[in-house]
Amino acid sequence: MKRTLSWMIGLGLIVGTTYADGYLWLSAGGETPTPRLYRFNLRTAQIDHTLTPNFVTSGNLPTEYGYLAYDGQSLYIGANNRKAVARVNPYTGAVQQITAYNMCECFFGHHWMRDGAFKDGEFWRASPPHNPSQQFSVLMMADRHHIPELMRYAYTLNFATIGAEWVGEHLYLTTPRQFVRAEFDPDSDYTFTPVFYTLTGVPEGHTLGGLAYDADSGTLYLASRSATEVTIWALQVNDNTQTAQAEPVATLHDKGYPAGAYPASMGWVPAIPGDVDGNGCTDDSDLLSVLFAFGSNSAQQDLNRDGTVDDADLLIVLFNFGSGC
DSSP: OHHHHHHHHHHHHHHHTOOOOEEEEEOOBTOOSSOOEEEEETTTTEEEEEEOOOSOEETTEEOOEEEEEEOSSOEEEEESSSOEEEEEOTTTOOEEEEEEOOSOGGGGGTBOOOOEEEETTEEEEEEOBSSTTTSOEEEEEEOTTOOEEEEEEEOOTTOOOOOEEEETTEEEEEOSSOEEEEEEOTTOSSBEEEEEEEEESSOTTOEEEEEEEETTTTEEEEEEEOSSOEEEEEEEEETTTTEEEEEEEEEOTTTTOOTTOBOOOEEEEEOOTTOTTOSSOOSHHHHHHHHHTTTSOOTTTOTTOSSSOSHHHHHHHHHTTTTTO
16 A cells, blocks of 8 residues: 555656646748748757748748747748738648738838737737838737737837747837837827847847747747857846846757748747657657657657656656647
């Protein structure tokens, strides 16, 4: 009886410490001839999946894909210079629906469509001007049918919004060189004011890109690039002092991300517990993967990150079997 009780307590500790890892999807601006999206696995610290949307073209060249907003069920992918939007499986990238913003095509003659975020049933997206020194940045809010409900303008020269992410009641933004919070005027539905933060930790010469928020761990991620590398950062934000400290998470130039590409958009998707292969379903293939790696230190199958693939990892798969399927 004591042995059984001890085993059950130990099992409870194993199951209780099970956590969902996550994935960061990144755009790759400037990649030719066929732009792709890249998925960075936070558990293995590797690019483990690529996606070629191919749902819209611009002239003779494919457009750049971005947006990358997750609503809890699907991942949304937008084009930077067209109003097409694809809703896809957040793990496999299988297309579920393709639709379009119900808006004037002329808008794209003046603005790009960049990173975005999902909040309270609404989609937000950063729309920087083609020429930031002469025009204004736009924040567009649309419903689930991608019908614009609100556009807010920042009349600030040389201010081109790139990344966008909601964290609680704060909407954070990036420009190529700045980390910003959008402050909304309660007396106006049409404007916002950028509140500039002091960003430390990111080296001089890096161009800032997309933002993504892991609500499970409360981590805000930032992507940036230099002439030689692309880096993912975790941010510690202090709204009282208007500061943000960046800590490096990974550099991607040796992990499968294309050299010279620009991660202007980034989105976070939670992992399914026990889903070793990252297809969104904990099933037989995950069980076999752990069994065949048993006793090794493979990061792919080491679900609890203790350095060894063992009974604890096997139990994580067994007790989450069928999740997400």
